[in-house]
Amino acid sequence: MRAPHPDDFTSRLRSPAVAARVGVWLGACFLICFATGLVSHWAQLPAPAIPFPTRPAWGYRVTQGLHVVTGCAAVPLMLVKLWAVYPRLFERVDLRAGRQALLVGLERASIGVLVAAAIFQLATGLANAAQWYPWSSFSFRTAHYALAWVAIGALVLHVAVKLPMIRAALGADVDDEALDRPGALRAGAVSRRALLRGTWAAAGIAVLATAGGTVPWLRQVSVLAVRTGEGPGGVPINKTAAAAGVLDTATDRGWALDVRVDGSVAARLTLADLRALPQHTVDLPIACVEGWSAQGRWSGVRVRDVVAAAGAAGGADVVVTSLQESGPFTRTVLPAAFVEDERTLLALDLAGEPLDLDHGFPVRVIAPNRPGVLQTKWVASLEVTT
Amino acid sequence: MSAARWLLGGLGVLLGAYGAWLALTRQDTGQLLEIAVWLAAGVVLHDVVVAGVVLAGVVLGRRVLPRPWHAPATLALVVWGGVTLMAVPVLGRFGARPDNPTLLDRPYLGTWIALSVVTLAAVATAGAVRARRGRDT
Numbered sequence: 001m002r003a004p005h006p007d008d009f010t011s012r013l014r015s016p017a018v019a020a021r022v023g024v025w026l027g028a029c030f031l032i033c034f035a036t037g038l039v040s041h042w043a044q045l046p047a048p049a050i051p052f053p054t055r056p057a058w059g060y061r062v063t064q065g066l067h068v069v070t071g072c073a074a075v076p077l078m079l080v081k082l083w084a085v086y087p088r089l090f091e092r093v094d095l096r097a098g099r100q101a102l103l104v105g106l107e108r109a110s111i112g113v114l115v116a117a118a119i120f121q122l123a124t125g126l127a128n129a130a131q132w133y134p135w136s137s138f139s140f141r142t143a144h145y146a147l148a149w150v151a152i153g154a155l156v157l158h159v160a161v162k163l164p165m166i167r168a169a170l171g172a173d174v175d176d177e178a179l180d181r182p183g184a185l186r187a188g189a190v191s192r193r194a195l196l197r198g199t200w201a202a203a204g205i206a207v208l209a210t211a212g213g214t215v216p217w218l219r220q221v222s223v224l225a226v227r228t229g230e231g232p233g234g235v236p237i238n239k240t241a242a243a244a245g246v247l248d249t250a251t252d253r254g255w256a257l258d259v260r261v262d263g264s265v266a267a268r269l270t271l272a273d274l275r276a277l278p279q280h281t282v283d284l285p286i287a288c289v290e291g292w293s294a295q296g297r298w299s300g301v302r303v304r305d306v307v308a309a310a311g312a313a314g315g316a317d318v319v320v321t322s323l324q325e326s327g328p329f330t331r332t333v334l335p336a337a338f339v340e341d342e343r344t345l346l347a348l349d350l351a352g353e354p355l356d357l358d359h360g361f362p363v364r365v366i367a368p369n370r371p372g373v374l375q376t377k378w379v380a381s382l383e384v385t386t
Numbered sequence: 387m388s389a390a391r392w393l394l395g396g397l398g399v400l401l402g403a404y405g406a407w408l409a410l411t412r413q414d415t416g417q418l419l420e421i422a423v424w425l426a427a428g429v430v431l432h433d434v435v436v437a438g439v440v441l442a443g444v445v446l447g448r449r450v451l452p453r454p455w456h457a458p459a460t461l462a463l464v465v466w467g468g469v470t471l472m473a474v475p476v477l478g479r480f481g482a483r484p485d486n487p488t489l490l491d492r493p494y495l496g497t498w499i500a501l502s503v504v505t506l507a508a509v510a511t512a513g514a515v516r517a518r519r520g521r522d523t
Contacts, residue, residue, distance in 0.1 A: 076468025079436070086437055112429065113402065119428030120421075126472065131481030131489060135424065138417040146409035147421075153402025160395035189448075189456040198461040202468040209469065223497045224473045226481075226490060236488035243485055358486075 007183030009087035013195050016179040019084040020169035022199055026081050027155060029074040030118070033125075034152045036067035040289060041145055043371050046333045047317075054341045057368035061287035064371070065214030068291025071125045072210045076202035078118060080195070087181060107161055114154035117147050129290045130226050131238075141328075213292040227292050232356035235286055235294045238372060241357045244324040246378045255362055257346075258381035259310035267310035271362050274348060277301040277309065282343045288372035298366045299349040303339050303382070306346060312384040314340055319385075320365055323378040332374050338367045346379060440467070455513030466505045473498065 043052050043060055053059070093104050121144065127133065128140050135143075159166070169179055174192045188195065212222025212229070219229050227236045241247050249255070257274065259267040269277075279299055287293035304314060318334045338344050344367040348355060355361040360377025367375065409421065440463070447459055475481065477498055482490045 072472050075472035076464070079468050079471065080464060082432060083437070083440065086433075089433060115432070116425040116429045117405075119432060120425050123428055124424070127475050127480075130475035131483075132475050132478075134480065135420060137420045138413055138424075142412045143409065143417075143421050146405050146412065147425075149405025149408060150402050151405075153398045153400065153405060155398070156401060157395050157398030160391045160398060163391055163394075189460040194457065194461065195464065198464040199468075201461075202465040205465060205469050206472050209473070223492060224469075224476055224494065225492065226476060227488060228491050230491065231488040237486055238489075240483070240485045243483065 004090045005183075006087040006090050006181055008090075009181075010183055010186040011188045012177070012180065012184050012186060013188035013190070013192060014084050014087055014181075014184060015177075015192065016165055016169040017172070017174050017176060018192055018195060019081060020166045021174065021196055022077055022081045022084065023166070024170070025200075025203070026074060026077040027159065029070040029077060030152065030155055032070045033067055033074070033121070034148055036063040036070075037145070037148050039063045040067065040371060043369075044141075044289075044374065048335075051335055051337050052369070054337050054343075054368050057284055057343065058287075059369040060371055061214065061285045061293040064287055064289060064291055065211070065293060068125070068129050069207055069211045069214070071122060071129075072206045073203040075122055075126070076199060076206055078122065080199045080202075082115070087183070110154055110157050110161070113150065114158055117151035117154060120147050121151050131290065210291075214287075216295070225292070226290065229292075229294055231294070232359060233296060233350035233353060235296045235350060235359065236292065237356075237358045238288055238290070239377075241361075241378070244322075244327070244378065246323040247357075249323040249380075250357060250361055250378045257306075257363065257379060259306060259312075260381060260383040261310055261312040262385055266312065267306075269306070269309070271348075274301055274306075274346065274363065277305055279348075280342070280345060282345060282366070282368075284343060284366050284368055286366075286372050286375060287370075293372075296350050296366075297352070298345055298347040299352070300345040300347040300363065300366075302342060303334065303344045303346055303365070303367075304342070306382065307339065307384055310382075310384070313386050316384050316386050319383040320376045320379060321381045321383070322376050323380045329373045329376065332376050334365065334367065334374075338370065341368060343368050436471075452513070452517065454516035455509060457516070458509040458512035462505045462509045466502065469501070470498070 040063065042048055093101055093108065095101050124140060124144055128144070133140065165179065172178065174196070190198070208218065208221050209224040210222055212218035212220070213225040213227055216229070229236060231237055241250055255271065257269045258265050259269065278301065280302055281297060281299040283295060283297050285293050285295045303318065307314065307318060315336055316339070317336050318339050320332050320334050322330045324330045334344070344365070346363045347366045348363055350356070350359055355364060360379070363379045364377040365375050365379060409418065413421065443463065448456065451459055473494065476490060476494045479490045479494065
């Protein structure tokens with residue numbers, strides 16, 4: 001048996017005409033994923049050089065929803081794109097061609113990097129969105145962030161290399177054969193136009209089947225979304241009190257919120273103390289890195305009021321510590337801009353009911369335009385350093 | 387190659403190198419090894435397994451299915467295959483946790499079976515219509 005040769009793939013559908021057209025949309029998906037991913041990374045930095053904005057409140061909900069939905073749409077697009085160019089995988093490099101062979105080899109290597117990084121991003125992203133972590137050692141956040149740069153870099157290089165071919169393919173009629181491989185002579189089972197329409201349909205269905213996780217009016221349609229959007233107070237739960245190991249500490253009658261100022265406890269506020277402070281109600285979304293989001297009506301005390309009640313001056317970051325003892329988000333920094341925002345609450349109620357244990361009872365942070373992982377639940381203490 | 391393309395290509399190399407540097411400096415050797423395994427496995431999974439299954443399926447389909455069914459079956463494969471692969475994490479419900487009923491709380495497998503049946507029915511119907519019309523493409 002000999003190795004396959006590009007001419008073994010005879011379908012006219014496997015053409016630059018199809019690859020370029022699908023590639024435009026796939027590239028757009030990757031660019032959106034990259035840009036929104038950078039926003040998410042920025043939002044999670046503990047001390048960003050440029051402060052993350054507190055407005056609009058729905059900003060992170062939109063960017064992260066887009067991130068996950070475009071990632072879903074990219075799956076069928078990438079499958080068709082790779083199918084269209086698959087014969088080129090078997091092209092031989094003529095090693096006698098010297099410098100030319102080196103360039104071709106480098107280009108092939110860059111395609112390998114692009115495909116490997118792109119598949120890695122989609123596979124790990126989709127798994128993470130469904131709270132499935134089939135890897136054992138690497139950090140999803142670090143790996144997904146680093147490989148995003150690799151994927152986008154390889155994509156930019158790929159576009160630079162292929163630019164004349166892309167322009168020629170997009171400039172010509174979809175059925176034009178001038179750019180086809182010499183072996184691509186057999187008519188496909190469908191026309192190129194039909195294949196492209198099928199591809200757009202697949203990407204469209206992928207979007208509709210998942211976008212309801214963040215677009216409320218699509219909930220009934222999104223049959224493959226990770227969540228229905230149901231949950232206590234109309235808000236789903238990412239991590240339960242049981243999973244966080246706070247069942248005892250969060251329900252302890254002796255619970256009180258420690259407010260530390262410059263290292264020493266300046267105030268200890270029981271649940272009754274917190275209820276005695278001025279109460280405020282805000283409509284804010286919980287928007288998770290997994291791409292789902294839900295609007296909630298939260299009531300409680302303003303974080304800035306609590307800080308002031310402890311006698312601390314405003315304008316400083318606040319470190320929020322959870323009762324949860326392990327995990328990367330047990331201690332988070334609430335930047336000064338969020339502390340000062342009147343919509344940032346230590347929430348006691350959701351939808352008019354006391355907070356569910358799984359939503360962070362006795363109190364949780366709810367702030368505008370923040371990733372869900374930073375909306376700390378089961379708050380144990382606030383620390384202000386002035 | 388024009389200067390603009392060289393510039394764009396250079397930018398791509400820089401972006402990619404930054405990503406490689408991020409990975410190499412923020413993960414230890416064991417973690418990097420697992421990332422490398424995942425990167426390689428993704429390529430093998432597509433280039434050998436997925437591509438191989440599709441190739442075999444197309445060869446089989448061309449032999450087994452009468453001509454009028456070829457076009458609908460091809461389009462069905464594109465839509466059904468892409469959506470199915472995307473849905474693997476929810477279909478397997480691998481991330482489900484007994485303590486969290488708000489997670490993976492839809493009947494994914496039933497939906498997928500229904501989707502598959504509808505797709506098959508659509509292919510069968512479209513092929514039959516084409517056969518009756520006497521079209522062979």
